[in-house]
Amino acid sequence: MKLELAQARKWIDLFVEKIEANKSELNELDTAIGDGDHGTNMDRGAKAIADSFEKKNPENVSDLYKATAFAMIQKVGGASGPLYGTALLDMSKAVKSENIELADLIQVGADGIKRRGESDVGMKTMIDVWQPLADDLKSGHLTHSDVKSALNSTKDMVATKGRASYLEEKSKGHLDPGSQSSAYLFDSLIEVIGENS
Numbered sequence: 001m002k003l004e005l006a007q008a009r010k011w012i013d014l015f016v017e018k019i020e021a022n023k024s025e026l027n028e029l030d031t032a033i034g035d036g037d038h039g040t041n042m043d044r045g046a047k048a049i050a051d052s053f054e055k056k057n058p059e060n061v062s063d064l065y066k067a068t069a070f071a072m073i074q075k076v077g078g079a080s081g082p083l084y085g086t087a088l089l090d091m092s093k094a095v096k097s098e099n100i101e102l103a104d105l106i107q108v109g110a111d112g113i114k115r116r117g118e119s120d121v122g123m124k125t126m127i128d129v130w131q132p133l134a135d136d137l138k139s140g141h142l143t144h145s146d147v148k149s150a151l152n153s154t155k156d157m158v159a160t161k162g163r164a165s166y167l168e169e170k171s172k173g174h175l176d177p178g179s180q181s182s183a184y185l186f187d188s189l190i191e192v193i194g195e196n197s
């Protein structure tokens with residue numbers, strides 16, 4: 001399947017809503033194993049995305065992802081801004097140049113994060129949500145409960161990338177904040193395309 005412009009717009013609009021509604025929760029998760037700013041960072045990005053759409057209504061899916069990427073690169077900051085920004089920018093290019101399926105598009109995003117963050121699965125980062133859910137989509141099975149399991153899998157991991165890695169073993173027992181914000185992105189996507197089981 002592929003997302004039409006209206007569906008992609010709904011996806012990002014829902015993500016913006018969830019980030020704004022859960023700003024303090026994301027800050028709390030980041031206070032436990034980071035520096036406490038992930039909610040504030042993402043909320044700034046969410047507002048920048050909404051402002052950008054208001055200023056210029058994206059006319060195609062590629063422009064929509066590009067505007068989202070730019071807002072995040074410019075306003076989120078921290079480690080997560082450039083990572084989300086790279087994912088969305090690569091996705092913007094991929095929908096422009098090829099007739100790409102949604103599952104492959106999500107893989108393009110995950111690959112962008114891995115490249116930019118020099119990260120992979122098992123390092124307690126947002127990749128632990130992006131990669132398994134890209135795989136789920138490819139196999140035609142993606143539900144809210146899959147999102148929850150991917151997010152929860154980060155709890156018992158020891159962080160080896162990002163700020164939480166400074167804590168070594170003590171990073172265990174906490175959810176990764178970037179995985180929680182990514183879980184909102186995927187929950188939003190499922191709200192648009194429906195559960196696939």
Ligand code: ADP
Pocket residue numbers: 030034035037038041042077078079080081083113116117118119124125126127161162163176177178179
């Ligand atoms: P900072 O760590 O600079 O304060 P944020 O708090 O906004 O930035 O974002 C932290 C999140 O970014 C982490 O929870 C993790 O999911 C993600 N992250 C950090 N470094 C990497 C990396 N190298 N690869 C993938 N994700 C990363």
Ligand code: MG
Pocket residue numbers: 030034035036037038078163
């Ligand atoms: Mg932080």
